[in-house]
Amino acid sequence: MKISLDWLRTLIPTDKSAAEIGALLTGSGLEVEGIEELESVPGGLRGVVLGEVLTCEKHPDADKLSLTTVDVGDGTPRQIVCGAPNVAAGQKVVVALEGAMLYPSQGEPFKIKKSKIRGAASEGMICAEDEIGLGTSHAGIMVLDTPLANGTPAADYFGLGSDSVFEIGLTPNRADAASHYGVARELRALLQQPCHLPDVSKFQAPATGASNISVTIEDEQASPRYSGLLLENVQVGPSPEWLQRRLRSIDLSPINNVVDVTNFVLHELGQPLHAFDADQITGGQIRVKRAAAGDKFVTLDGTERTLKADDLVIADANGAPMALAGVFGGKTSGVSNATTRVFLESAYFAPAAVRRTSQTHQLKTDASFRFERGTDPNMVPVALQRAALLLQEVAGASITAPVVDEYPVPVQPTTVRLRLARVERLVGQYIEPTQIRQILTDLDIVISEVSAEEWNLTVPPHKVDVTREADVIEEILRIYGYNNVALRPFNSASFLAKFPNPDPEVVRQNTARLLSGQGFSEIITNSLTNSQYFEKESEPNEALVHVLNYNSAELNVMRPSVLHSGLEVVRYNLNRRQRDLKLYEFGKTYHRQADGQYQEKNKLAIYLTGNATAETWQHKAEKTTFHDLASVVQQVLSALGYAAPVPQPVQHPYMAGGLTLLVQNQPVAQLGAVSPGVLKRLDVSQPVWYAELDWEWLMRKYKATLVARELPKFPEVRRDLSLVVDRTVTFDQLRQIAQRTEKKLLQSVNVFDVYEGENLGADKKSYSVSFALQDPTQTLTEQAIDAVMQRLIGQFEKQAGAVIRR
Secondary structure, eight states, rough: OEHHHHHHHTSSOOOOHHHHHHHHHHHHHHHHEEEEEEESSGGGGTTTTEEEEEEEETTTTTTTOOEEEEOOOOOOOOEEEEEETTTOTTTTEEOOOOTOOESSSSSOOOEEOOOOETTTESSEEEEGGGGTTSOOOSOOOEEEEOOTTTTHHHHHHHTTTOEEEEEEOOOOOOOOSSSSSHHHHHHHHHHHOOOOOOOTOOOOOOOOOOOEEEEEEEEETSSSSEEEEESSSSSOOOOHHHHHHHHHHHTOOOOHHHHHHHHHHHHHHHEEEEEEEGGGGGGGGGEEEEEOOEEEETTTTTTTEEOTTTTTEEOOOTEEEEEEETEEEBBBTOOOOOOOOOOOOOOOOOHHHHHHHHHHHTTOOOHHHHHHOOGGGGGHHHHHHHHHHHHHHHHEEEHHHHHHHHOSOOOOEEEEEEEEHHHHHHHHSOOOOHHHHHHHHTTEEEEEEOOEEEEEEEEEEOOTTSHHHHHHHHHHHHHOOGGHHHSSSSOOOOOSSOSSSSSSSHHHHHHHHHHTTTEEEEEEOSSSGGGGTTTTTTTTTTOOOOOOOOOGGGGOOEOOHHHHHHHHHHHHHHTTTTTOOEEEEEEEEEEEEETTTTEEEEEEEEEEEEEOOOOOOSSSEEEEEEHHHHHHHHHHHHTOOOOEEEEOOOOOOOOEEEEEEEOOOOOOOHHHHHHHHHHHHHHOOSSSEEEEEEHHHHHOOOOOOOOOOOSSSSEEEEEEEEEEEEOOHHHHHHHHHHHHHHHSSEHHHHHHEEEEGGGGGGHHHHHHHEEOOOOOOOOTOOOHHHHHHHHHHHHHHHHHEEEEEE
């Protein structure tokens, strides 16, 4: 949600800086995720001031140049060479001082520097309007008629004040702050400074009106309050500059003056409005009702939608839908350039009704965002009056009928009992009752004191999330300040169960440090993902865990694999030319079992793509390979105490080849290349190596105990063999033969070369293998070494059909 500081100051005058306000709001729970500085013109005319030409003479060496002295208000007149034909002594002009950066209407920005022009020093520039981005004229310099002092910033003269825009991460429970006035109310409590609603005292509506629109609420539970106002003589057209500037500051595009006013009031007061073309309301009647199942309705975006019986609609006298209540308007009843009569709607709809319709039709609008979370029923008439006054101002509208306000059962405020002792217990610190009273009063919560220790509170309807004593205490703590709760000298915690040994979190952190130390970056991705990744149109995946009330069709299931969410991160980086990636994530997957139960699994995912090493003058860049990935996985398993997993061909639905590593006959890791089909579906443009470790099983079997042994005193011996075998024989088979043959002295087996060629014969290949032999009790003799190698050769020949190349 975007909030303009300049707009905010019209509701709560404050001289606090944007940074100070941002810190206050974040501390109270309205997290300011960023502050963007907006300027009316690029550069904000910094370094550009008003000046007065004191003298003006012809340049001695140029007929078309003038040599001037200009007073810029600092007591030191500047000599400026000017080429404008209209410059003269006594003029008030716009002067760009040395160091100012100018952004002309056309061309590249440039910086004003002290220079010499035809031998004469020039210490600035007298500006034309196009040179400072305020117009297109270059006929001459700007000559001003103003009593402002020399040296006054030009931005002040032209009214080009900058603005700061807050990006607030609004949590779902803070519907009360989903507007500029809502944030102003928050600042009122934080600053103990009054805020005010826009002035609507000039609003007047006639007591009677012959052609008014009547309103009937047929579902009072879904629509407790519905107000409307008929406006005539409306002239639809572009909005004035101030209104367009307000909307643009919060990233809204102006449409026309009627729609812009409704959007303006929504973001100012938090109350959604909708404007109907009154001439399109058949029968002059509005019915707020449930739709008939199967009704067809074309929304403003031109999409025909099939309605359901649960959809709340705004219909005409014949029951034909004109809008989805609180969500989206209809195409035929919307305001157009030909509209002259407008019926302005301001209503309070039940959150559940709006959310159901929004979810059903996958429509997310600024109006539904607020109605779903809960709006203020008491703001309905205020917003209507505010919009009507603005339409009188910007569209020449006339109020020709009385306000229609159907409110059969008024929404009552919530009553809560507050015990002051409970405040201290939950906050952990004593707060003076007078301060608590001030905070509650600033939050519009009315106090009826029952006793010195207990109060009855009346909470206004706009505080939709405050329904219990604990909620009230949270409100008190927010405004009191979390940082004002002092830590005690001796903090302690009590618990019933011992911490697990080993602590899974410690093991996870150690593994993360291992990976980060090798240049990997940790990512955290969304547990919600798109079901289309995992199922075909004709074959729904019964193992998927579906989200019932999802906000987006792209986030409608809990992920059954961490691969796809990680690939979205890879795609995001590739699209920004970050092609060499080493990523890992600890995450959960979610599965629906055949018996209807649900299961969560912890996984460790590792991703490699692009180059393994960057290109330098010493060597060329090298692409990542399967062995780079396998090496990392082996290091992780070794660090966890699983040193010798057994490999076998991978069987993974999203991999095109690779290995599955077994520990105790349990597949603990699957690694290989992501299949091209998956990469294409995710729009990933280069190969990706992927490993998925069963972190849950690894933690369950992990033992923190370490066994240390003395380093061998006797040297290790290496012997090499070159084995010619059938092409189907793998190195792993040779390794297993060697380990079975010599269990005492053989320390390791490694392949250092593989060769295939015509000299070997068809379907043959050659492995060059090294063997490390060591006896921890004595130095190995040549006889002992030869005996071991002869046994190995014999078994290779017998079990693998190997031919030893000599």
